[in-house]
Amino acid sequence: MIQARTLLNPFKNVPFLAAFAMTLLLALISVVFAEKASAHGYIESPQSRVVKCSALINLNCGAAQYNKNDLEGLKGFPAAGPADGQIPSAGRAPYSALNEQTATRWDKVSMNGGPNTFTWTLTANHATTNWKYYITKPNWNPNQPLKRSDLELFCTYNDGGAKPPTTVSHSCNVPTDRSGYHLILGTWDVHDTANAFYQVIDVNLANNGTSPQLPSVPGNITSIVQSLNSITLNWSASTASAGVSYYEVFRNGALVGSPTSPSFVDTGLQANTSYTYTIKAVDNSGNKSAASAGVTFKTLANGGGTTAPAWSATQAYLGGAKVSYNGATYEAQWWTQGETPGVATVWKKL
Incomplete structure (x- = not known):
């Protein structure tokens, strides 16, 4: 009896399958139409x-x-x-x-x-x-x-x-x-x-035969301080007839910062890893300079300390920067330039 009943109802689910197929077709058509309509x-x-x-x-x-x-x-x-x-x-x-x-x-x-x-x-x-x-x-x-x-x-x-x-x-x-x-x-x-x-x-x-004057390209990019997970950058300030508004700092081609002064601390980096930086200047009219030449710096390896290069009277230092001078190591308490370690209070002897 069970076998006969099964044979008598082979198309029992046909209406459901047909409805499902129609729904699927309409959905497909709507997707195709939506894609076409959005272009x-x-x-x-x-x-x-x-x-x-x-x-x-x-x-x-x-x-x-x-x-x-x-x-x-x-x-x-x-x-x-x-x-x-x-x-x-x-x-x-x-x-x-x-x-x-x-x-x-x-x-x-x-x-x-x-x-x-x-x-x-x-x-x-x-x-x-x-x-x-x-x-x-x-x-x-x-x-x-x-x-x-x-x-x-x-x-x-x-x-x-x-x-x-x-x-x-x-x-x-x-x-x-x-x-x-x-x-x-x-x-x-x-x-x-x-x-x-x-x-x-x-x-x-x-117009009148003149072209927009682009800001000068940032130059002299240096890194005085590197740590396990950060690199501090400094560079020469750009000039522009409209005045420089800010800089764009690119790490390995990706924009990572827009500082208003010619320095930047790039954080969240991997230890013992090299990174290449380029920088553009942007003036108050939105004009951008060409990108600087790429420069590469490396974070410290695990177990390394912060470098302490020799102090330079022409270098600008941010708070936390460490330098060596007359056989001692000093740390800047805030931004400084041209102030002698061991003399100026901005420097703390370590």
């Missing part, structure tokens, strides 16, 4: 802010680091579109880090005024109404969130609903009546949806 376009050249995030030139970009295609908001800028203060992110909360705005927050592209080419890479080449380019006005404040009243239109291309190729380039005359740090906003209005794509480019604009 649209970005300004590849000159590199936009979000493209530099993707390339890890701009840091601490949040979700924008992983999706440079998706800065999509309502079209019709400036009458519509993202709210003031949210323009770089297209009003998208996951990409809100892009809205941060100071004179030094973002890496910049050097650009001359006059004819320039802007190139979009489209990962979904939607039918297009128009492309527009805006630039910040001469008196804009780079330390305030971007708002539409900061911008003025300087270039437009109308497509009238045509479907563009996957690479689109526009030649535009960038204004020549301003220089220094400016933002260029590119908008791409999709023809058959209510949306547009927004891309902000940070530029150092040069």
Whole structure:
């Protein structure tokens, strides 16, 4: 009886299996559609802010680091579109880090005024109404969130609903009546949806035959003190017409510190290990120097003590630095330069 009952019901679970298969298919379709829908376009050249995030030139970009295609908001800028203060992110909360705005927050592209080419890479080449380019006005404040009243239109291309190729380039005359740090906003209005794509480019604009003056490259990088787990760096101060704001210290190619003075203590290191450092200077307009030549220093091995090199009258020392002088070892109690051990109270004899 049991065998007969089994033979009479071989398709007992077919409805359940069919429903499961349909659910799985719909889920797969939704994933494919979501992936396609999230891919649209970005300004590849000159590199936009979000493209530099993707390339890890701009840091601490949040979700924008992983999706440079998706800065999509309502079209019709400036009458519509993202709210003031949210323009770089297209009003998208996951990409809100892009809205941060100071004179030094973002890496910049050097650009001359006059004819320039802007190139979009489209990962979904939607039918297009128009492309527009805006630039910040001469008196804009780079330390305030971007708002539409900061911008003025300087270039437009109308497509009238045509479907563009996957690479689109526009030649535009960038204004020549301003220089220094400016933002260029590119908008791409999709023809058959209510949306547009927004891309902000940070530029150092040069006009009247002049180029932005970069800070001088940090030099004379030394390490007076090493311990088991730290390396203390010192270097010659950079100069810049706009004044030096801070330095960027890179360990083995990764940014590890942004000190405002020409010294840095790198901590949390492995004992008996070599590390290579390069340093850039950043001025008050956000211009960055070229990277210094790489220098390599090594932490002490287990069981080693802190080195105590001979004191130098020209070397700057941080608190905790140890030196030898006239046969004795001294430790700096705070920052010092040119003060003689055994004479100045900044030095404690060990």
